[in-house]
Amino acid sequence: MNGEGGQKLYVSTFKMHIKSPSRLGTIESRIPLKCPETESRLKSSEPPVFVRPLEDCCVDEGSDIVVRGVLKGSQPVKVMWLHNGEPAHFGKASFDGKEVKFIVRECLPEDAGAYTCLVENSAGKTSCSAAVCIRDFETKYGGLKFPVSSKSVVENGKSSPTCKDELQKFKGSSVSPDSQSPVSSPREVIPKKRANSATGPVLHFENPPQQLEVKVGQSAKLSCCFRGSAPVASCWIRNKEEVVDGPDLWIENTDQSTTLVIAKAEPQHTGRYTVVLKDRKSSAQHTLTLAVIERPEPPASCPVVSLVSESSLVLSWSGPCYDGGSAILGYVVEVKNQGCAEDWIELTDQCKSTSYRVCSGLQPKHEYCFRVRALNAAGVSEPSPVSPAVRMEQKDHKKPEDAILEYTCVKIDSTHKVTDHYILQEKLGMGKFGLVFKLTHKETGHVCAGKFYKGRRAAEREAARREIELMNHLHHPKLVQCLAAYDHKPEMVMVMEFIPGGELFERIVDDNFEHTELASVRYMQQILEGVAYIHQQKIVHLDLKPENIVCVDTDGHSIKIIDFGLASKIDDKTPLKVLHGTPEFVAPEVINYEPVYLATDMWSVGVICYILLSGESPFQGDSDAETLALVTSAQWEFDEESFSDITEEAKSFISSLLVKVPRRRMSCEEALAHPWIAAFDSGDLTSTKSLSKEKMKRFLARQKWKKAGKAMLALKRMTLLSKSDSCASPTSPGEVSLMSPEAQNALQSLERKMQGPPVFTQKLEDQTVTEGSSAHLSCHLTGYPDPEVVWLRGDEPLEESSGVQIEYDEDGCCTLILTQVGKQDSNVYTCRATNDHGETSCSAKLTVPE
Structure with missing residues (x-):
């Protein structure tokens, strides 16, 4: 609908459905038929009447719609608003006893249409309607468009007489027995819209895959089946960009599936792929993971030998920095006798952890070297660095309490x-x-x-x-x-x-103990070795803090990790959310009640390292609530005074761990391979300057008076506040609101791809029927947006009546049914289809012989 200055004027097509008195009049239906008091009350009541009816209006997109009218009648009065025949769940309605008002703020094109006010009291009911047009300068709205003469003028939000005429015609297309609005001309015909069955297929995926694993060089086919209403358009998204066909990657679509094909998978193809679907009524998306696997990298460190006796020892090592894209299934442990010309001998290929006890085949006074290979679904890695040669002693000099522990599963x-x-x-x-x-x-x-x-x-x-x-x-x-x-x-x-050495930080502040950065590296390396093993078992500790790092004895530098009371198994299919931890060491995702990962522990490792080197906590606030707030915002810095004697490598190590986004933090294997940790093994770290202990003493003193319960309450309070804020969000729970920005952009692209003019895939055919029988003229129609159809007998449009029925099914089948045809029905019948992109028609001749 064209207005002044090339403006486009759109009004939604609608049908008004006024419920029967038996369904609307719930008050009367509950009143006994013979009740003198009730009859007297009804006689004295005044039914509602609009003394000033609702007025039609035209407004600009983005401005406010205000529809108002004035009532009189006995109170109380029940008021209900409809938009295009359906309850209006938007806008703001008000009634002060006289004036009814409905306001829509910052209107959109889809807010155009018919607004009906249904009014009811104990004496009766009535209704009144008004039509609202919205002028839109850019976008098109899939509604009915009316031609307006070049003399039409719209000023100050009110329509000229010509515009009012068009509104009157539009409004008149809704017929309501109780409405005070004018009735449209009998010559005017409402175009028929395609039916949308509530029981029809809703667009959805059918058992879509969650992940796909292929080896390097193999073909990868990511396929998803779906059901929906044709036509269905689809696209794939990777790294926030839509996937386009190329020589090595393309998309294959059918009516019920879409497949992304990668001819030759490479490691760079690993990642998450999202497929977005769109049909006439709805949309859907699904994300799956592609893992392109290859042989893993070698274990990050050489095997460390400990607990040596006459004929046995324990090896421990770090897993590979890159697992090849597939979970590590185990390790192959190899040994070489330095005194023999023999090559490397495989001790086992069934080691499931990063620790292995060698208890046979070793001879006293012989020297041995060890190396390890990692194993995944794609194969075995190259060997790790070789361990230093270890000599098997004639007798065990270990103290009784340091005897070798037998690893057994406890029942x-x-x-x-x-x-x-x-x-x-x-x-x-x-x-x-x-x-x-x-x-x-x-x-x-x-x-x-x-x-x-x-x-x-x-x-x-x-x-x-x-x-x-x-x-x-x-x-x-x-x-x-x-x-x-x-x-x-x-x-x-x-x-x-039993570990008698006490807490690590208590050991450090002892006056007889020298605290250096070199010693700190050794502690952090041991912590990482323990955490690496925990993570290798798909377990997250969730309570790493100085109290849970203890010394093995009172004079050495070996440590162990304790207290697994909060630890949990990680399941890749089911996200894990927890609400526990210590405020200064807990990761942001825990406070925000978001899924936790193995990387959650790495945040805590970063905090421990920060305190170990400086004696200060990076997130310590004046209260637990302030501490949690600092953690969630990931606000921290290196204090210039506290870190003046600390190397840049150490700062880099901490900076790579205290990262808010979990996937951007270093993994445990990456941390073990970090230059700061690697410098310890190579002997390149020469900083032996003693570090101050005063700040760490103050830190420990502060920790002693803290109550674990108080910290937990603060953590829960912060999380509950976060939940309440999210619940208060006005965002509706619809699917589109949950989509990423790139997925929503893809939907807009699919919407454009689906656009097209109406096309008859099956046309009308001439028919001859006997007088008094029924005639069925059927055709099949496609196009998007859904075309609207008008049937004509000769040049005259047909209206639905007792003898004329028009069916427009959800699948696009359009049928004209003439019941009890007579000779006068012999004619040429035309189905004319129209949408935003064009118009088409098909005709057939109906003959009723004499």
């Missing part, structure tokens, strides 16, 4: 008490789970630590069982070991390896 003993086998000694500590006591085995005299769980509630018992189960997967020299477990209701006890 919970439900028939005995812990005191049946151990002597209970002094208390070592306490936590939210319960108490820790020192234990001595009655037969061997071996000293252990007993973690006594409260266990009175089912949830506490389940948490204890879960921790014990996880400990069975954590057999590594840098991790505390579980030796036994007891379940004697209500008491549950986990017997742990």
Whole structure:
């Protein structure tokens, strides 16, 4: 509809559906037929009447729509607004007892159409309608367009007489028995729209794949099947850009599937691919992961030898920096006797962890070197660096309490008490789970630590069982070991390896201990070795902090990681969200109640390293809430004074860990290969200057008075606030609002691709029918936006009536049905289809013989 200055004027086509009195008049239906009081009240009531009806209007897109009218009638009055015959769930309605008003702020083209006010009181009901046009200068809206003469003028938001005439015609197309609006001319015909069945197929994917794994050089076919209403347009997105066909990559589409084909997969093709679908009524998207796998890189470090005896030792190493795109399935351990001419000998190809105990084949006084290969679905890696030669001693000089631990899987003993086998000694500590006591085995005299769980509630018992189960997967020299477990209701006890050295940070502030950056590198390397093994088992610790890093003995530099009470298994298919941790060390994704990853632990490692080198916490606030706020914003910096003697490599190491986005943080393997850590092994790190301990002493003093419960409450409070903010968002839960910006851009592109003029894929055919029978004239129609159709008998448009029915099905089949035809119905019948892109028609002759 063209207005002044080339403006486009659009009005939505609509049908008004006024419910029958039996469905609207719920008040009357509940009143007894013979009730004197009721009859008297009804006689004295005045039915509602519009003394000033709603007025038609034309407004500019982006301005406000205001539809108002004035009522009189007995109170109370119930008011309901409809837009194009459907309840108006948008806009703001008001009624002050006299004036009814409906306001739509900053209107859009789709807000055009008919606005109807339904009014009801105890004495009766009425309605009134007004038509609203919206002038749009750029976009087209898929509604009915009316030609307007060149003399039409629109000024100050009000239509000229010509524009009002068009509005009157549009509004008159809705017929309501109770409406006070004028009725349209009998010559005017409403175009028929395609039916949208509520039970029709909603566009959706059918069992789409979540991931695909192929080897380098193989062909990759990412295929998704779907169901929807034709036509369906699709596109693929990778790295925020739409995938386009090329010689090595192309898209194959059918009516029910779309496939992205990569002729020869390379590692750079690894990543997430999103397919976006669009049909006439809705849209859908699905994301799947392609892994192009190759042989992994070699393990990042040479095997470290520990716990050497006459004929056995323990090897531990770091996993590869790159796993080849596929999970590491295990390791191949090889040995070479330095005193023989033999080549490398394979000890095992079934090692499932980054630690292995060699307990056979080694001879006293012989020297051996070791190396390791990583194994994934694509094959075996090149060997790791070779370990230094180790000489098997004639006798074991280790102290009894340092005897080699036998790694065994612990089963919970439900028939005995812990005191049946151990002597209970002094208390070592306490936590939210319960108490820790020192234990001595009655037969061997071996000293252990007993973690006594409260266990009175089912949830506490389940948490204890879960921790014990996880400990069975954590057999590594840098991790505390579980030796036994007891379940004697209500008491549950986990017997742990006793580590007498105390907390690492307590050791560092001791006046007899020298604290240097070189020593800090060694501590961090051991922490990373332990964390690497944890992550190798797909377990995330979730409570890494200085209190959980302890020294193996009172005079050495070996450490172990303890306390796996908050640890959890990571499942790639089911995101894990948690709400626990210590504010200063917890990662932003935990506070925001977002999925956690293995990288969540790496944030905590970065905080530990920052404190280890400076004695200060990077996120310490005046309160727990302030600390959590600093963590979520990832606001931190290197204090110039505290880091004046720290190398740039160390700062780079920390900076690569304290990154807000988890996927951008260094992995554990990458951290072990970082130049700062690597400098320790190579001997390139020469900084031996003693670091100040005063700030670390203050840090430890502050930690002692902190209450774990207080920190947990602050963490929960921050998360609940975050949740309430997200719940208050006005964004509707529709699918499009959940799509990424690139997916929404793809939808717009698909919308443009689907556009096209109407086309008859099946045309009308001439028919001869006998008088008094029914005639069915059918054709099939495509086009987008959905074409609207008008049927003509000769040159005259047909209206639906008792003898004329028009069906326009969801699949595009359009049928004219004439019941009980007579001789006067012999004529040429035409189906004319129109949409924004054009018009077409097809005709057939109907003959009714005499």
